[in-house]
Amino acid sequence: MLPVDLPDAVREALQAPLVDHHCHGVRRDELSRAQFELLITEGSTPAPPGTTHFDTPVGAAIRRWCAPVLDLEPHAPPAVYLARRAELGAGEVNRRLLEAAGIVAFLVDTGLESPELLSAAEMGRHGGAAADEIVRLEQIEQDVSETAHIAVDYMDSLAEELAARAARAVGLKSIVAYRCGLDFDPARPSRGSVIAAANRRLSDPKQRLTDPILLRHLLWTAVDVARERGLPLQFHTGYGDPDLDLDRADPALMTGFIRSLQPIGVPVILLHCYPYHRQAAYLAAVFPHVYVDVGLALTYTAAGSARVMAELLELVPFHKQMFSSDCYGVAETCHLGALYFRHGLARTLRARLDDGEWNPTDCARIAHMIGSGNARRVYRL
Template sequence: MLPADLPDALRDALAAPLVDHHCHGVRRDELSRAQFELQITESDSPAPPGTTHFDTPLGAAIRRWCAPVLDLEPHAAPAVYLARRAELGAGEVNRRLLEAAGVVAFLVDTGLERPELLTAAEMGRHGGAAADEIVRIEQVEQDVAEVADVAVDYMDSLAEELAARAARAVGLKTVIGYRCGLDFDPSRPSRGSVIAAANRRLSDPKERLDDPILLRHLLWTAVDVAHRRGLPLQFHTGFGDSDLDLDRADPARMTGFIRALQPLGVPVILLHCYPFHRQAAYLAGIYPHVYVDVGLAMTHTAAGSPRVMDELLELAPFHKQMFSSDCYGVAETCHLGALYYRRALAMALKSRIDAGEWSAADAARVVHMIGSANARRVYRL
């Protein structure tokens, strides 16, 4: 899995258990081929007729690296792979692949909770790891909006429910980048504007929240909760599902908000970031409360992941980087997220050692920071 000629200290550090600081539940049910293929792409559409989502970097990686975990030869054909998956059953597949990731703690975004997905506790049990919750603030808002009667109740209940959920969590997360882009007005909205927007919201509360005023109010309410409880706040940035406008997901667009938060000291964690990981690295280098990962990119760029990791390491301070798999839907994404993180980091650091820029001891120390120590410090694990 790792290059053969790594220094022993670096190899040992890369083999150490990881803290997966951002992931989701994987499915407990059996999947058809069509269902499985939709779980290995960020698209919400099937591959065009006569083609397959296995013909992607991630699809090739599943056949190469996940097949042996299921007792198949590397590069097994998709039909053979899926037949073996069905033969073992979802429970055994999940156990094998989650354990193979070598994760000691899962921090699970529970905003996508559905009956078919493993809970945070189940992710931990299947993976032989600890598990904690990351609260998605937009899901809390949805729950509050569906029961609030008037705008003032909505505002009070939102603050109360966020505080209650945060008391059981190790962090908060927002997907405001999906809802209105990261180029939002960084200021707190006025109380009057929030009341007016809340009245409009409560007239049709089952709709997905996309009002910029209420999203900013939600975000600043979450900031207040995070500040009181000493919790970090995660932001989805960079590429993702098809309902995201990529040009508005550049984390550099939220620089004004990052500046506004600096006096409070609330840690801002920029998730995924690709293809804006260089901008994210800059922000992490400039602002003391900003952290970064390239989680989703490791899995989806697969064999190309060393280039992404190398570019992140160009500028981002090593004490500001973290590992995440962003696994979701199928446990293959957890195993591959960890595998390509380790491979990409190994190749990037080996090139520095070979050039005489780094010592093996320094490389091993950085691996320890990025793989687990930074997350333990920031999330207070």
């Protein structure tokens, strides 16, 4: 159900299946209340004593919009909602909520793989959709660092493993924002500096990679692979969990790197972006190879998400925006991501129609582009 009245062609475009171009697996196991609550926040700690993570925009949204999918009345109390979830079981809950999202293809970041999470193929089966893999660069580097013996082996193995994994994927992704920030030196590091840094890395390979030289080497190795295979390169930007220094996750900090990739032609996709979505819109407007979404921002701002969508659309070219849910852990985040994407875009399109700025044909075409067409083109689906 869309929140505003729209011409039939626009309504149909908004209700058409979406390509979720960035998501993660959801849990296959039964969850306690404490486990569930930690999966509906980007924080990493329980709510303060006497409070609950249901008392958040996303918590209220779950009670409003996910409860009916589980045969409950809207605004069901948290205890009633979780009891119904347990009664149905994780498999049925996942199937209902993923199907309700109306996704035609899931592009799954497999960097958080664990036995408790559905695989990319399982996400597709549960949601009645196609599924493909997005390869997380830092996971590949971790695997290589734990098996390489000398720096030259590290460098060769990294390039080989990235190429092998890319052959089975539709895109690559970096979380360099978490590891050293987006204000990194955009230049490709010298071979000598990489060898020296790799030797330091191999002395303690189980540590999380934070060395700026090796992160830059990883990015440029990925650029080479992406150029050869025609793949886009995703970057987490903006809002995320507490590991992030938010002020260093502004995508505008990547301008030098983005500029250096323009002649190479590798598409750069800025994920989530909030609260820097206006900066991201600017980058997409001025660089031909840059694309954006507002991803998890829609789920976590929930009832306020229409403003975020409208602000992004102040400047972003319509052929440069995509949809992602960034769902993780619980299928509620997929359903809400899709719902608030459709609701936010519907309100924005209604405003443009009322102002006479766009006609119904324009609105339907824009909804198709953002919902699925742009992702199909960029990821070559």
